[in-house]
Amino acid sequence: MSSNFRAANSVAGDVDGTGLRIGVVCGRFNDHITNRLLAGAENALAVHGVAEADVTVVWVPGAFEVPLAALALIENGHADAVVCLGAVIRGETSHYDFVAGECARGIQDVQLATGVPVVFGVLTTENLDQALARSSDEDNKGEESVRTAIEMVTLLRRLGDDGATSGLSR
Numbered sequence: 027m028s029s030n031f032r033a034a035n036s037v038a039g040d041v042d043g044t045g046l047r048i049g050v051v052c053g054r055f056n057d058h059i060t061n062r063l064l065a066g067a068e069n070a071l072a073v074h075g076v077a078e079a080d081v082t083v084v085w086v087p088g089a090f091e092v093p094l095a096a097l098a099l100i101e102n103g104h105a106d107a108v109v110c111l112g113a114v115i116r117g118e119t120s121h122y123d124f125v126a127g128e129c130a131r132g133i134q135d136v137q138l139a140t141g142v143p144v145v146f147g148v149l150t151t152e153n154l155d156q157a158l159a160r161s162s163d164e165d166n167k168g169e170e171s172v173r174t175a176i177e178m179v180t181l182l183r184r185l186g187d188d189g190a191t192s193g194l195s196r
């Protein structure tokens with residue numbers, strides 16, 4: 027099925043991080059994984075033009091504490107977006123579902139309450155091998171999360187302005 031109908035307005039962000047202030051919240055639990063996510067995130071921050079001086083990394087005990095630290099970064103004016111990094115591995119915990127679920131819910135709550143992008147860069151895997159694979163040089167959730175953060179900030183700015191730069195008509 028096709029038609030000649032084309033939406034008049036189409037908006038997306040980009041991955042130019044110049045001038046953006048990015049907060050990174052990192053869980054210390056499973057830090058053999060979260061340090062790899064952080065390395066991927068820092069690599070992406072450099073690639074996408076974010077200045078070192080504009081990045082604040084905050085360490086918390088585990089994924090459960092991540093949303094509160096993200097909220098504090100935002101409320102204290104430190105970040106245009108927050109990238110949350112953690113590793114919850116099912117094989118190693120009996121309360122996987124609580125930790126992973128509450129972390130995800132908390133992150134979504136913070137971004138919806140504040141209007142500031144908060145990215146879920148928390149690995150939730152069945153085992154250590156999967157966590158290693160998703161924090162590798164080839165495939166790194168930290169790297170991907172930085173791109174998401176920058177894309178969402180630039181998207182929201184375009185949606186929020188008067189349409190002049192985005193091309194949105196009213």
Ligand code: INI
Binds near residue numbers: 056088089115120
């Ligand atoms: N925190 C994690 O980040 N990953 C885990 O796999 C994990 N496990 O296995 O329990 C974990 N637990 C700690 C939790 O995030 C809190 O720090 C703790 O419950 C104190 O609130």
